[in-house]
Amino acid sequence: xxxxxxxxxxxxxxxxxxDSTGKDLGVWMNEIKAFDSQKRNDIINLLKTEYGFGHMNxxxxxxxxxNGGKAVYGSTDDLLENQFAKAETMRPLYDAFINFxxxxxxxxxxxxxxxYVSILEKREFAAINIKKSELRIGFDLGDRAFDETVxxxxxxxPMPRISHQIVLTDENQLNGDxxxxxxxxxxxxx
Numbered sequence: 001x002x003x004x005x006x007x008x009x010x011x012x013x014x015x016x017x018x019d020s021t022g023k024d025l026g027v028w029m030n031e032i033k034a035f036d037s038q039k040r041n042d043i044i045n046l047l048k049t050e051y052g053f054g055h056m057n058x059x060x061x062x063x064x065x066x067n068g069g070k071a072v073y074g075s076t077d078d079l080l081e082n083q084f085a086k087a088e089t090m091r092p093l094y095d096a097f098i099n100f101x102x103x104x105x106x107x108x109x110x111x112x113x114x115x116y117v118s119i120l121e122k123r124e125f126a127a128i129n130i131k132k133s134e135l136r137i138g139f140d141l142g143d144r145a146f147d148e149t150v151x152x153x154x155x156x157x158p159m160p161r162i163s164h165q166i167v168l169t170d171e172n173q174l175n176g177d178x179x180x181x182x183x184x185x186x187x188x189x190x
């Protein structure tokens with residue numbers, strides 16, 4: 001059985017909200033807006049104690065409230081566009097890197113998340129943080145020593161096993177060394 005993505009879980013929750021609670025998303029957003037506190041944890045606690053939501057569903061509603069009443073994970077296109085909001089000049093390098101990865105790993109999927117982009121083939125084996133003037137590419141390289149090629153990961157978002165990173169600033173950096181890092185990371189994670 002395939003694991004559901006955050007977007008799928010969120011969509012199912014929104015689709016079933018009116019049937020399960022008698023109120024649709026818009027009504028819930030108005031209810032939350034009327035709460036005394038607008039702090040995320042206070043909203044979650046109130047939804048759990050006063051309305052009987054489980055923790056996950058209360059967190060989903062609180063997250064949507066913080067996102068202006070819209071789905072947080074609803075569109076991977078939106079998630080990716082949000083990451084380019086302050087880094088539009090990085091798009092050509094990002095596209096080149098994705099094509100580079102797809103040539104080496106034709107079965108790999110690219111899945112935008114809220115703060116990073118995951119590269120996976122059943123399991124995540126690389127991650128990308130899009131910064132204003134660079135792409136940080138993260139790998140699962142275990143206890144490999146840091147050197148002039150790879151440094152300690154400073155990526156935001158992916159699992160802690162993404163231990164190492166390189167910094168891309170130019171398409172000319174896309175070479176066999178990066179393929180080797182991707183292959184090593186893939187092997188470790190699979």
